[in-house]
Amino acid sequence: MMVPSAYDATLAQKQAIVAASQDMRRQRQTMIEHLAPKAGEAILEVGCGNGDLTREIANLIGPNGTMVAVDPSSAMIEQASSAAPPARCIEASAVELPFEDNAFDAVIAAQVYCFVPDLKTAVAEAMRVLTPGGRLVILDSDWRSMRWTTGSEAAFARADRIVRAHYAHSDVPEQLPHLLADQGFGNIEQTVFTIENHRSDPDTYSASINDSVETALETVSKYPEYLLSEWQAARAEIIAAGKFHFRLDRIITKAVKT
Numbered sequence: 062m063m064v065p066s067a068y069d070a071t072l073a074q075k076q077a078i079v080a081a082s083q084d085m086r087r088q089r090q091t092m093i094e095h096l097a098p099k100a101g102e103a104i105l106e107v108g109c110g111n112g113d114l115t116r117e118i119a120n121l122i123g124p125n126g127t128m129v130a131v132d133p134s135s136a137m138i139e140q141a142s143s144a145a146p147p148a149r150c151i152e153a154s155a156v157e158l159p160f161e162d163n164a165f166d167a168v169i170a171a172q173v174y175c176f177v178p179d180l181k182t183a184v185a186e187a188m189r190v191l192t193p194g195g196r197l198v199i200l201d202s203d204w205r206s207m208r209w210t211t212g213s214e215a216a217f218a219r220a221d222r223i224v225r226a227h228y229a230h231s232d233v234p235e236q237l238p239h240l241l242a243d244q245g246f247g248n249i250e251q252t253v254f255t256i257e258n259h260r261s262d263p264d265t266y267s268a269s270i271n272d273s274v275e276t277a278l279e280t281v282s283k284y285p286e287y288l289l290s291e292w293q294a295a296r297a298e299i300i301a302a303g304k305f306h307f308r309l310d311r312i313i314t315k316a317v318k319t
C-alpha cells in the first residue's frame with residue numbers, strides 16, 4: 062500500500078525555495094562527500110523532493126551510472142523529473158520500493174524518514190534493495206536540538222511544538238542505529254551537520270521553518286489569531302536588536318549492508 066505524501070503542489074513550490082538556500086546547498090555537498098558516488102554506480106534516492114540532490118549525484122555517476130529517485134508526491138516527482146533528466150523518477154514510498162533485491166550500490170535519503178511512520182519497514186526496504194557491501198546514507202534532523210532566539214521563550218516553545226507536529230518522528234537519528242543493527246547493517250557511523258543562521262534571510266533554512274510556523278498559526282484553527290502577531294512581534298524585536306540566532310543539528314547516519 063502506498064503511503065501518500067503531504068507534499069502537494071504548494072508545499073512542493075515551498076520546498077523548491079528552501080532547497081535552493083545556502084544551507085541546503087551546503088547540506089547536499091556534505092551528503093555527497095559521505096556518499097562518495099563513483100562513476101557507473103547504481104544509486105537510489107528515497108524521498109527525492111525537487112530532485113536537486115538527484116541531479117548532482119546523477120552527474121557524478123555519469124552516463125554509465127543508473128540514478129533512480131522515488132517520492133510518493135506526484136508534484137515532487139514532476140519537479141524532480143525536469144530537474145534531473147538523467148534520473149528515472151518514480152512515484153513510490155520508502156516502505157514499498159518497487160525494485161528487485163540487491164539492485165543498488167547505494168541508497169540515500171535526506172530529511173525523509175521523519176515523515177515515514179513505519180521506520181522499521183523503510184530500513185528493511187533499503188536493506189533489501191542494496192547489494193551486499195552497498196552503502197546507506199541517511200540525513201535526518203534531531204528536532205530536539207532546535208534552538209531559536211525569538212525574544213520570547215513561550216513563543217519559541219509553541220513554534221517548537223508546531224514544527225514537531227509536522228513530523229511522524231522528531232528523533233530519527235536516535236532510533237536509526239538500533240533499527241539498522243537489527244536489520245543486519247554494519248559499520249554504522251553518525252556525524253553531525255549543523256545548520257546555524259545568525260540573520261533572518263530568505264536564503265537560509267530557518268526562513269522556511271519560520272514560514273511553516275506562520276502558516277500553521279495563520280491557518281490552523283487551534284491557534285488563536287493573536288499568536289501569529291505575537292510570534293511576528295517577538296521575531297521582529299530580536300531581529301531589530303541584532304540578536305537573531307537559529308540552530309539545528311542534523312545527523313548523517315551511514316551504514317553498510319554486510
Ligand SMILES: C[S@@+](CC[C@H](N)C(=O)[O-])C[C@H]1O[C@@H](n2cnc3c(N)ncnc32)[C@H](O)[C@@H]1O
Binds near residue numbers: 065080114176177
Ligand atoms: C523535506 S522534503 C526533502 C526532500 C529532499 N530529500 C531534499 O533534501 O530536498 C521531504 C520529502 O519526503 C517525501 N516523503 C514523505 N513521505 C515519504 C515516504 N513515505 N517515502 C518517501 N518519501 C517520502 C516528501 O514527499 C518530500 O518530498
